[in-house]
Amino acid sequence: MSFVCGLAGILLFTILAPVAQVVARRAGSPIAPVAILAMAAIVSHAASIALGVMTVEHFRYWNAASVFGFGVMWYVFAFGAVYKSVSLEILLDLAQRPEAAAPLAEIIQRKVPEIFRGRTDILVSGGQVERAGSRFVVTPSGRTTVSRIGALRRAFAIGDTGLYDFAVPFEMAEKTTNS
């Protein structure tokens, strides 16, 4: 029964989190979507534990917490995968077009720069980067973030690249699909 209380917590979270996201967006709240997820998780977890304590005779906290954590993490995983994925943004844009297709040149010249500008706007609105005329510069807060990221990347031997490393070059993939 303790596991069931954890499942009830997941159910509450899957209702509470999207409602909170919509309300926050409509109200123009500056709270980040991830922070909203965290708040929804805390409220749902507390509610499910309270339910367990009141209704289950031999309630085991860690059984409920384990299933709740597992469910919420999958939610966060799915949320993160679709929230700001560049590849999926391109795919969604393509799907909206006639015949679900677009010239490669148009994707390169219009869609990708649009995505790029969107991300730079996030950094500017988050106070990590500021505009200096037509140029961009990292703020002191951004420098602190960069310093922390650099320390973590060095500690875990992670190279500085946001690019995926694919074995098959795009041109080869193009030939394969043409054949």
Place this chain on the structure above:
Amino acid sequence: MSIFPGPLQITAILLSALLPLVLFGYARIGVFHGAGRLFRAGSLTVIALFAAGCLALPGSRDIGDVVGGALLLTTAILLCHVLWSLLAWGFTVTLLTALAGAAQPLTLEQWASAYMRGGDLSGFAHNRLRLLVGSGMAISRDGRIAVTPLGMMTVRVVRLIRFATGMG
């Protein structure tokens, strides 16, 4: 009410805390090259240790303890993966580090070039399209990119997830 975790749940909690240390250790040794390979090695290590714990710990097994322990460890691996992905492949994070690495303020085009290490957004677009084409979600033909039936199915799933998570 019991707030104490079972033996295997304690094992899972300890292994969850150990995972970043395992990743740190593997990174120091330098055996596994690439962020993805390093993370998989670290995750498999803690999973193997948990399986060993299931077999080696004395006393009878409580199924709730085993299931709870497995779920706790999986949760920790997923959480670490989310953070690891941001650190290793995060677009916005790498944009910030690229700008910080420049000696002077950059225009948008220069920033894109710094991010691409001298390349331009065309290279970035090709990099992301390679994922779509390679996974069968899009095809490239006669200078056009088209969504495949698998891609359309993915689009529907993505829209559903966005709607269900309040981001649609």
